[in-house]
Amino acid sequence: MSAQVARRVAVIGSGSWGTALSGLLAEQVGEVRLWCRSARVAEAIGATRRNPRHLTDYELPSGVHATADAAEALEGAEAVILALPSSYLRDACRMISPLVDAKAPVLVLTKGVERGTNELMADVAATELGGAWRVAVLSGPNHAEEVCLGKLAAAVLAARDADVAERLRALLVSPSFRVYVSEDVVGVEVCGAVKNVIAIACGVAAGLGAGDNTLAVLMTRGLAEIGRVAAALGSDPLTPMGLAGMGDLVATCTSEHSRNRTFGEALVAGETLAAYEERTGMVVEGARAAQSVLALARGLRVAAPITEAVNAVLHEGLPVADAIDGLLGRRPGEEFYGMAFQDKENH
């Protein structure tokens, strides 16, 4: 890879974000090879320059070459971008592992915590592809629907190795996409996973007719929840205040583009998770993260009441009204209990 750009990078996953990011990368990179799960999708992109399943109005630049052949996608790739839902990340990493250059930096776009292991996505990628030093994560208020239109957005790219961060940042920066860097991989990942759960709660509240004050309370107490989990994992207390935390929380909890928020609204209207995902063809990561974030929080002995309520509604059959009663029945105490600067016994 040259100091600024690469000749070729691979994007693994052709959902909304993999599609939009491929277009963004094509501004800096000679060739972007986009791996699609389905040969039909790859062929359609080749023939029409459009992804038939996601962002269907978006015309991909000619520098993006779609293929369903993982070996072709990864051949000569100087960097690898993983744009898959959390449920499929480990299997996909295992599938591509023999094909990835051992020195290529790996950027994870997935926002979630793996179910069962409660591992963060960068850890899954590092285990399966080798080398935590070369694995970075990107997070922030980045709805694909807006990024592909060139509407101004910003993200934080976190890596343990400053050189890896700079090499990956150079691939992505553009006049419409600002990329900041951080060393706090864990904090950035916690923000991205937990905000999706809070966005479902906001969608439920909005669907029930909640006012702006209520939604602001949910977001702020959601940020406290993010902060407690992140602090308990030893991450930088400032990270939740940044693009991956507050920035993405606000975008996801308020945007019409958010699957998590609109799923919350659909749930109140009577739609199931399976029906929503089937209808939209997209993932609601917060529904999965509700379980794994709760398990993580319990293991760390930190309170995550909103996550607990969302999990109980989605996975334990608790009626929404009872979940709300449970949240409102909690006594409001110290605003910042359980944060880094407080005694851990207060969690």
Ligand SMILES: NC(=O)C1=CN([C@@H]2O[C@H](COP(=O)(O)OP(=O)(O)OC[C@H]3O[C@@H](n4cnc5c(N)ncnc54)[C@H](OP(=O)(O)O)[C@@H]3O)[C@@H](O)[C@H]2O)C=CC1
């Ligand atoms: N969309 C966005 O704006 C953003 C998304 N993210 C994160 O990026 C990650 C990817 O999300 P996104 O691009 O939106 O995905 P989408 O919700 O748009 O699409 C779902 C993706 O999952 C794929 N898929 C479905 N079943 C399988 C399977 N069995 N094995 C492998 N892949 C499968 C689909 O493939 P197919 O197309 O063939 O059906 C499709 O690519 C998520 O973690 C999300 O939170 C992060 C920032 C922004």
Ligand SMILES: O=C(CO)COP(=O)(O)O
């Ligand atoms: O992470 C995202 C925007 O930054 C996408 O959020 P949703 O998955 O809720 O659409």
